[in-house]
Amino acid sequence: MPWSMLEYLRKKPEIIKESLRKRGLDVSVVDEAIRLDAEWRRQYTKVNQLRHKHNILSKSIAKLKGKEKEKAIKEAKELLKTISEEEKRLRELEEAREKILLSLPNIVHETVPEGLTEEENVPIRFWGKPKVYVGFIEKFKEQTRGFDVEYEVIHWKPKGHADMLTFLGLGTTEKAGEVAGSRFYYLFDDLVWLDIALLMYAIDYLTRKGFTLILPPYMLREKYYLGVTTLEDFRDSIYKIEGEDLYLIATSEHPIAALHANEIITEEDLPLLYAGISPCFRKEAGAHGKDTKGIFRVHQFHKVEQFVFSKPEESWEWHEKLIRNAEELWQGLGIPYRIVNIVAGDLGAVAAKKYDLEAWMPAQGRYREMVSCSNCTDWQSYRLRIRFLKRKGMVRDYVHTLNSTAIASTRAITAILENYQEEDGTVIIPKVLRPYLEMFPKAPKEYIVPRKTRQK
RNA sequence: GCCGGGGUGCCCGAGCGGACUAAGGGGCUGGCCUUGAGAGCCAGUGGCGGUUCGACCGCCGCGCGGGUUCGAAUCCCGCCCCCGGCGCCA
Numbered sequence: 001m002p003w004s005m006l007e008y009l010r011k012k013p014e015i016i017k018e019s020l021r022k023r024g025l026d027v028s029v030v031d032e033a034i035r036l037d038a039e040w041r042r043q044y045t046k047v048n049q050l051r052h053k054h055n056i057l058s059k060s061i062a063k064l065k066g067k068e069k070e071k072a073i074k075e076a077k078e079l080l081k082t083i084s085e086e087e088k089r090l091r092e093l094e095e096a097r098e099k100i101l102l103s104l105p106n107i108v109h110e111t112v113p114e115g116l117t118e119e120e121n122v123p124i125r126f127w128g129k130p131k132v133y134v135g136f137i138e139k140f141k142e143q144t145r146g147f148d149v150e151y152e153v154i155h156w157k158p159k160g161h162a163d164m165l166t167f168l169g170l171g172t173t174e175k176a177g178e179v180a181g182s183r184f185y186y187l188f189d190d191l192v193w194l195d196i197a198l199l200m201y202a203i204d205y206l207t208r209k210g211f212t213l214i215l216p217p218y219m220l221r222e223k224y225y226l227g228v229t230t231l232e233d234f235r236d237s238i239y240k241i242e243g244e245d246l247y248l249i250a251t252s253e254h255p256i257a258a259l260h261a262n263e264i265i266t267e268e269d270l271p272l273l274y275a276g277i278s279p280c281f282r283k284e285a286g287a288h289g290k291d292t293k294g295i296f297r298v299h300q301f302h303k304v305e306q307f308v309f310s311k312p313e314e315s316w317e318w319h320e321k322l323i324r325n326a327e328e329l330w331q332g333l334g335i336p337y338r339i340v341n342i343v344a345g346d347l348g349a350v351a352a353k354k355y356d357l358e359a360w361m362p363a364q365g366r367y368r369e370m371v372s373c374s375n376c377t378d379w380q381s382y383r384l385r386i387r388f389l390k391r392k393g394m395v396r397d398y399v400h401t402l403n404s405t406a407i408a409s410t411r412a413i414t415a416i417l418e419n420y421q422e423e424d425g426t427v428i429i430p431k432v433l434r435p436y437l438e439m440f441p442k443a444p445k446e447y448i449v450p451r452k453t454r455q456k
Numbered sequence: 457g458c459c460g461g462g463g464u465g466c467c468c469g470a471g472c473g474g475a476c477u478a479a480g481g482g483g484c485u486g487g488c489c490u491u492g493a494g495a496g497c498c499a500g501u502g503g504c505g506g507u508u509c510g511a512c513c514g515c516c517g518c519g520c521g522g523g524u525u526c527g528a529a530u531c532c533c534g535c536c537c538c539c540g541g542c543g544c545c546a
Contacts, residue, residue, distance in 0.1 A: 044505055048515040055515085058527050062474045069526090076526040221536095262519090264466060266484090389466055389484085389501095396466095396502080 003382045003398065005101050009033055019107045022344035024116045033100040040093040047090050050083045105230075105349035106379040109316075112353050116345030121356070123147065127327065128336025128360070131419065133157050136365030143367060144338075158421045160363040161414035162294025165191075167425050169451030173294065182292065183284060183299045185410075189451070193443040194416065194429070195302060195409040197436040199277060202304035202406040204436075205329055206275035211306065214274045216255035218281075219246040224258040227383035230349045236285045252276030253403040256307040261384040264396060270388055271310040271318065275406065278303065295410040296368070302409040308402040309386065312378070315400035319375040322404035323355045326371045329406055332432040335415050336360040338367050352377045357405075359415040370411050373404035425450065 008015050013034055017027045054076060061072050113122045126149045132140045133154055140151060165171030170191045176184035187195065207213050225234055225247050239248040249255055256276045265272070280303050291297035306325060310318045323339060330337050342354040357371035378398040381387070387396045420428045427448040429437070437443040 041505065044515080048505070051515055052513095054526085059474075061526055073526045080526075266466070 003101075004107065004378050005104060005382070006037075008107065009037060009101065015107060016104065019344075020104070022108050022112070022114055023105060023347065024345045025105070029100050029104070033097055036093055036097040036100070040090070040097055043086070043090045043093055047083065047086045050079065050086060054079045054083060102383070105347070106352045106377060108344045108347060109353040109375070111341070112347065113341055113343045115343030117343070118346050120343045121340040121346065122343070123338050123340050124355075126336075126338045127331060128334070130336040130360040131158070131362045133362060133365065136362075139365045154362070156423045158363040158418055159425060160294065161296065161361075161417040164417040164421065164425070164427070165294060167450060168427070168448060170448070171295065181299075183297065185295050185298060187295075187413075189442075190444045190448045191413060193437055193440065194413055194433070194448070197433040197443075198407050198409050198412050199302055199304055200436040201332070201433055202329060203275055203277055205332070206304065206306060206325070206406055209273075209325065211273040211275035214252070214256060214259075214276050216249070216252050216259070216276055216278055218249050218255075218278060220249060220255055220258060221245050222247060224261060224384070225254065227261065228254045228257045228350070228380050233348070233350075237282045239281050239283060248281035249278060250282050251280045251303060251403075252278035252305045253307060256305070257380050257386075257401055257403075258384060260309060260386045260399075263386060265309065265386070265388040265399060267311070267388055267390055270399065271308050271314065274307040276303075276305040276307055278305075280408070294414065296414050298410055301411070304406040306402075306404045306406050309381075309399045310402065311388065312397065312400050315375050315377060315402060318400075318402050319353065319355075319373065322402055323357070323371075323373040326357050326373060326404055326406060330357060330359065330370065333412070333416070333430045334432075335370075335419050335430075337370065340367075348374075350374065350376050350379050352379070359411075359419070361415065361418050362421070363418045368411075368415075370408065370415060371405040374402065376401045376403070 005016070009030070013030050017030050020027050020030070057072060057076050057079065061069060061076065064072055113120070115121070123144075123146075126144060126147050130140065130149070130151045131154050132151045133156070135157065137153065159167060162173070165173070165185075165187075168190070170189060171185055171187045173182075173185045176186050203213055219241060222245055225238065229238075229250075237250050241247065253276070255278075256274050259274075260272070279300060281300050282298075284297060284299060287297060295301075306322050308315075308318050308322065327337070327339070337357050337359045340356050340358060342351075342356060347354055351374035353375050355371075355373045356369050357373070358367035359370045360366075361368050377400050380401045381398040386399050386401070388399050389396055416430065417427055420430065422428065429444060429446055429448060434445060437445060
């Protein structure tokens with residue numbers, strides 16, 4: 001009924017400890033929180049008794065006259081002094097307890113595998129028939145161990161997506177680096193069309209599935225930002241607007257989560273399904289040296305996001321549905337992928353469980369993250385005060401929030417540039433995207449070819 | 457950005473310094489009644505804590521944060537948001 005973290009602390013602290021242990025974190029804070037909570041309760045009772053005394057006295061003053069009144073007022077004033085001292089102590093205890101509880105990462109779900117690093121993430125299924133360059137066969141087999149994944153051997157080495165930008169003449173990161181810095185890009189013509197078509201494809205799919213299309217604010221106040229993510233993530237990835245209490249969003253997940261902040265949703269309105277579309281801005285601090293070339297890891301891209309507010313008892317079902325939606329989208333694109341169950345140590349504080357969809361990248365010989373699908377249970381909703389009203393018993397409870405990428409434009413483009421690349425460097429356009437290009441005379445239709453060989 | 461009006465519970469809406477405890481209505485939940493549905497009647501319907509766990513007791517709560525007062529939904533200050541008017545603007 002209340003916040004799960006406080007409830008666990010009081011009733012089943014071992015669950016919190018087990019969760020922290022799985023994440024490879026210090027467990028001792030839990031005992032400290034238990035101690036603080038017990039003391040807070042004692043202090044709370046004490047303060048309440050004092051306040052009660054004062055209320056009685058204060059009410060009696062209205063009926064008193066003359067000297068008796070003076071005396072009672074004096075007494076009340078003295079009592080107030082004591083109360084404010086005890087209240088101060090109460091506040092300190094509560095703040096200390098809250099500080100610990102708010103710093104705790106989400107309780108990991110029982111189905112989350114143990115492990116601390118990315119390498120230990122557990123593949124759970126594979127889809128598609130990857131094109132594997134002969135030189136990568138060993139690597140491929142390693143990554144598909146335990147699964148019987150059909151693949152096609154190719155004897156030419158595909159160009160990496162970064163080289164493809166130059167080869168096609170449809171993108172430059174050098175000039176963008178000069179004018180905006182590293183991890184920015186200029187894309188031209190066909191790749192821009194592709195970016196737009198990918199977004200259209202995703203919103204078309206999701207709105208047909210009953211998701212409400214939403215274009216959110218691209219900036220949020222700090223208060224709301226701290227409700228959706230941790231301080232560390234916030235510092236590492238969020239851009240601040242100079243001189244204002246505003247931050248550029250890292251994903252539409254964040255403003256969508258904040259959409260129902262401080263609200264009470266009626267039970268019948270759940271689940272609420274949203275398909276967000278927005279640019280995403282990320283500092284990528286702490287990713288130095290990783291994916292420095294091309295547009296795989298960039299400061300800015302477009303993304304269509306799935307977001308669900310659900311009843312607690314339905315959130316695990318929705319988690320599976322969201323990853324299935326992402327899979328259907330990527331199957332539609334015809335890009336081979338695998339789904340991995342992220343280990344506890346690599347989860348991120350907000351999620352209780354996370355699946356990644358990783359696309360096969362023929363030029364790199366490995367699977368790379370394209371989609372991230374998380375159940376955040378009540379971690380965000382507690383901080384943002386998003387509750388719903390249960391008809392039975394008229395009780396309020398925190399909703400669960402879930403989010404999953406549908407398509408992130410630049411990453412999807414890298415996957416297409418590598419998976420749909422022909423030996424001569426031509427890129428075939430996935431069939432599902434063509435309807436979204438047809439209406440534009442200047443958009444590419446079936447192939448993307450190098451700029452210089454194209455008819456103007 | 458300026459001027460004016462406003463923000464009250466799940467929703468609507470009264471209250472505008474202490475007494476009757478946020479009136480009243482709607483909705484919802486439970487009970488009674490009924491062959492059933494409905495109507496009607498009764499009760500419940502913010503958070504936290506204590507508890508002999510009883511339908512019990514207490515504290516806090518009227519956009520958010522401060523202040524005045526023995527006592528604040530009510531008065532004062534700051535902030536956020538909404539509505540109307542003016543200004544500015546793609």
